Amino acid sequence: MKKLLMATAACALMPLAALAQDKPEALKVGVTAFLTGPASVFGVPAKDAAEIMVEDINANGGIQGVPLELTFIDEGAGAEVLTTEYRRMVENGADAMLASISSGNCKTIAPLAEDLKVINIMWDCGTQKIFEAEKYNYVFRSQAHAGTEMLATVAYLLKVKPDFKTIAVVNQDYAWGRDSWDIFSAALKALRPDVEVVGEFFPKFGSPDFSTEISRLQALQPDIILSTSWGGDLDTFVQQASQRGLTNTSTFVLPLAESSLERLGSSLPSGHIVGARGDHYWNHPERRDDADFKAFMAKFEAKTNAKAIYPVFHMSQGLAALQAAYDKAAEANGGKWPSEDQVIAAFEGLEFQGLGRPVSLRSDHQGIEAQLLGTSVQGGDLPFATLENIMIFDGAELTTPVGEESVAWVSSLKPGWVDTLTVDAYEN
Amino acid sequence: MNLTLFLLALFDGIAYAALVFIVAVGLTLIFGVMRILNVAHGSLYAMGAYLTASLTTFIVSAGLPPVFAFPCMLVSAVLIGAVLGGPLEWLLLRRIYHKPEVLQLLVTFAIFMILEDVQRLVWGTQPIFQSTALQLLGTVRAFSVNYTVYQLILLPIVAVVLLFGLRFFLRRTVAGKVILATTEDREAAQAIGIDADKVFLLTFIVGAGLAGLGGALASPTTSILPGIGADMIVLSFAVVATAGLGQIEGAALTALMIGLGRSFAVYVWPETQVLVPYVIMVAVLLVRPEGLFGSPSARKI
Helix, strand or coil: CHHHHHHHHHHHHHHHHHHCCCCCCCEEEEEEECCCCCCHHHHHHHHHHHHHHHHHHHHCCCECCECEEEEEEEHHHCHHHHHHHHHHHHHCCCCEEECCCCHHHHHHHHHHHHHHCCEEEECCCCCCHHHHHCCCCCEEECCCCHHHHHHHHHHHHHHHCCCCCEEEEECCCCHHHHHHHHHHHHHHHHHCCCCEEEEEECCCCCCCCCHHHHHHHHHHCCCEEECCCCHHHHHHHHHHHHHCCHHHHCEEEECCHHHCHHHHHHHCCCCCEEECCCCCCCCCCCCCCCHHHHHHHHHHHHHHCCCCCHHHHHHHHHHHHHHHHHHHHHHHCCCCCCCHHHHHHHHCCCEECCCCCCEEECCCCCEECCEEEEEEECCCCCCCCEEEEEEEECHHHHCCCCCCCHHHHHHCCCCCHHHHCCEEEECC | CCHHHHHHHHHHHHHHHHHHHHHHHHHHHHHHHHCCCCCCHHHHHHHHHHHHHHHHHHHHHCCCCHHHHHHHHHHHHHHHHHHHHHHHHHHCHHHCCCCCHHHHHHHHHHHHHHHHHHHHHHHCCCCECCCHHHHHHCEEEECCEEEEHHHHHHHHHHHHHHHHHHHHHHHHCHHHHHHHHHHHCHHHHHHCCCCHHHHHHHHHHHHHHHHHHHHHHHHHHCCECCCHHHHHHHHHHHHHHHHCCCCHHHHHHHHHHHHHHHHHHHHHCHHHCCCHHHHHHHHHHHHCCCCCCCCCCCCCC
16 A cells, blocks of 8 residues: 555656756757758758757857757658658657748648647748647747738838739749738738739749740730749749840749849849848848858858858747747746746747847747848849848738738738838848 | 730740650650650650750850850760660660569659659759750740740751651661561561660660750750659650650640640630640540550550
């Protein structure tokens, strides 16, 4: 009987014992990113950046004295392999996960992270639907969503080209291409109901040829051509359009072109609108003179021989969120290593800063991130377009309020709303 | 749809069809002669594109006149055919002609996967764009729409030359007739002294070279990145199956049908653009299961 009582008492005390955490030898973090496939244009720079950042964090004593240890999972191997690897990594003791680039993968992983009870930071995916459909305890997003990004694009367009009459869209035929157009067109309809949509094209994802669309667009002559495409698709579209002179007759609005500027070289002429999925730009007007920013950019360019693009910034925000949450939780815990629940509590209302402006987390775990857009300009010292007429928008004003659905919310905006926004403008 | 738009759609369709035909004809040639469905054709296409882009970039950076971009294409095609295609047939495919089709498919698929990784190893994952050849030829204006001379004029000319060249080669030259004879009946051909092994090797080199040429010709028009081979092989299969396996004229006609179908779809009903090639394929195969130009094969006893 006595033995039984002892055992019961021991069992009852177990959870308490677990609370008084010892510092682990390393903070194990799994990162999912595309290392293969078309989206590796984002995943590979992000991985390079993460390696530099972790080296820096560890050289400065790690997180609360604990070194950070990253393991990468390739999203390019497909959702099934991804979830298996993700599960395996969590079951082998990963402390937190950063997943993922693909919106589809985020949708798969968010409920999985909840099941596995592991902290998951959605560091790059764009879909706005995850927190609008469900409440999560373990899942956070260290960046904006498609709603904020598209609304910022509409706002910039209306500010720099207030009088356009017609628009056509050429988006990739998959969830992102469709969803981003839903939000963009809803916002446009609410803010400029007189604009006519003259063409909607959704070529296959990974299409090698846009010749027919370009002929059609030359015949239609819209004032504005929107494309939320990215990677090889965007490069091909802009190159083919520029070869055939379409870039001289219509203004292109390209919300993801910041990630293609260097590859496009001279093919993207001056005068087209370029977005960056947040305030991300290698020559960020508010950050370019800061020592940490300059030091990182120098290291990144030396390592990869390329300018940093937005996934690099998103990675910095994901890691900054993790570090800030652990620091905040440790402070609240009297300097001792925090438990997982304490870290989760620390995420509420967390503010952190990666390479851009500071980002804050809302009560629904959605990140509020500033948005930078600019207009392409050629003829500088570099063999590719840079940005001028840059505007940085405040993220909070552009993000769908908690509990509302993005398309419905942007549809409720009124003409003139754009003039109420907080904007900081920079010449270049 | 007025006449102008009709003509614009026609131009776009022909330009697209030309490229599809050049790739598909190599695939159908190999199948016609060797009875092997070569999945690796897609990666030969991709390698041709990568190789051309690298050679052209090298030439431009070496300060040579950009017009050398065109010989680069031929050099790439020959290299892909001889250096890659030759050893593939000689070392691998030769061993599996008598094995079941499933095994043949698996082997060529394995080659495809290996070559995909080779591309990633050599050229990385970032898209490459090298359009020197295309920019050299400039644009031509039709009904207030700019077309590139390269796509609207050069590619269709190459396709037509290739079609008639192949026809002439197969029907009028000894080497071509030997290939046709082997296609018809391998045992009988061997019985009258034709070296079937040599014919197979030659055919595969030519077929692989055509895949490389397709990639080379496509390279100035598009971003070259991992995965382009897979896309092309799917479309080529559709063309080859619709045409009737081994039918060169059929491949030309089908490529034209698919090209025109696709471009008219973009003008009339853009949402169906992706569907059109496969709708055409299904429609043809429902009526003629052996393909447009195929003939029902007699079963050998």
